[in-house]
Amino acid sequence: METDGTLVPIGTTFSPAAKSCRSHSEAERKRRQRINGHLATLRSLLPATARMDKATLLGEVVRHVRELRGQADDVATAAVPGERDEVGVEKESAAETWDGRMRAWVCCADRPGLMAELSRAVGLAKARAVRAEMTTVGGRTRSVLELEMVGGIATDGEDVRSGVQAALRKVLLADGPDLADRFKRQRLSARFGNAAGFDS
Numbered sequence: 001m002e003t004d005g006t007l008v009p010i011g012t013t014f015s016p017a018a019k020s021c022r023s024h025s026e027a028e029r030k031r032r033q034r035i036n037g038h039l040a041t042l043r044s045l046l047p048a049t050a051r052m053d054k055a056t057l058l059g060e061v062v063r064h065v066r067e068l069r070g071q072a073d074d075v076a077t078a079a080v081p082g083e084r085d086e087v088g089v090e091k092e093s094a095a096e097t098w099d100g101r102m103r104a105w106v107c108c109a110d111r112p113g114l115m116a117e118l119s120r121a122v123g124l125a126k127a128r129a130v131r132a133e134m135t136t137v138g139g140r141t142r143s144v145l146e147l148e149m150v151g152g153i154a155t156d157g158e159d160v161r162s163g164v165q166a167a168l169r170k171v172l173l174a175d176g177p178d179l180a181d182r183f184k185r186q187r188l189s190a191r192f193g194n195a196a197g198f199d200s
Helices: 016-045 056-079 114-124 158-173 190-194
Strands: 088-091 099-108 125-135 140-149
Touching: 088 158, 099 114, 099 158, 114 125, 114 140, 114 158, 158 190
Parallel strands: none
Antiparallel strands: 088 099, 099 140, 125 140
């Protein structure tokens, strides 16, 4: 019989202290293997960490996690829709001469056709969207629009800004009984209905 590289006669029994020492050594070896496995996983997740020692690697992981947490907080505060309905419009430039660009946002319950309604409202306010972002979570949506004015630009832009805000507020408050029917999608197009032998 061989233990730890030493030959031991088969009939030899180990004292309880020796058995305890062996089991402790085995547990310690497994613990080191687990730690090294997790460190290898961390090395694979972060760039350029192959030659770092363990302490430097853990410091880099801490820095990276803090950076990701900061980015997640920024996204959460900026993009995730809140619980209350809101509309806002602000000029993009703080300079005295306004360039006709605005940033608008609408936060409300999600519904079919909302983007089409917002686009129509923006057009009625003599503006056009140059960029749009929409985030939907749990039945709530937040739409952020970058707008520019179509045609002439007002001197200070306050009339234009309030006009866009009023148009978007109408979209927010549009909850008539026909709203759901207006944006109901067809289940089958006429082409498919006729091909399947159904009346359109």
